[in-house]
Amino acid sequence: MGSSTALRELQRELENKANDLSKLQKDIAKNHQVRKKYTIQLGENELVLKELGLLNEGANVYKLIGPVLVKQDLAEANANVRKRIEYISAELKRLDGTVQDLEEKQNSKKEAIFKVQQRIQSLQAGKAKA
């Protein structure tokens, strides 16, 4: 009788842990998606910066704001894009940190689940013998 309640307890624990794990995995997937988006933006911004670098001093640069093109200084545009690249790089680094953190949590969760499973198995084996 005692062993069956313990078993039930363990199974509940296992279920909780499995839920946590799937939540973690969802978070990781979401993080990866955001990371991908930022990586694409970073690439685009770098291309723009390269293109701006190729321009002459007096070149006319326009910025699309809503449906209108607004004339902008080359230097200002350059600074803008540079700042954006900085921001995106920092954001990417931060995301890398969170992903690593989440992956560590995921691994420890997996281990914990494995241990609970083992305990359930040993309990069941003991019951089968008895």
Place this chain on the structure above:
Amino acid sequence: MASSKVGVEMEKLSVEQLKAFKEQTDLEVNLLQDSLNNIRTATSRLEIASSALQDLSNRPLGSHMLVPLTASLYVPGTLDDADKVLIDIGTGYFVEKTMAEGKDYCERKINLLKSNFDQLIEVATKKKSVADDATVVLQAKLKQLAPASS
């Protein structure tokens, strides 16, 4: 050499591991294929832009044209200045360039995309062969297991 080494390693994996590995590589192959398609469409768009510029530069000043405002509404116009073009360089920035510079821009972008495409296609073929190898090994394993279990 490398692929045979991978093959040996694949032999050692269990069926479950192999399945996971195959799924992973298949996913990567699909991702690379998508990227290749994107590059292809981007290249063709740039080629269209390039030929449009070519076309525009051949027209005499003051020639009449109909400018599309929407897909079904056109207004008449005359060509005023064919030497200055606005180029969208991405992230909302537009740059005024001369016709020659505009053409040069398209050429450069097309070449960049082509070199990226070539690099990517190499990676994609390698991944594809790894995925195919995994499929073959997995099927062989399943065949080995089938008579044992039945």
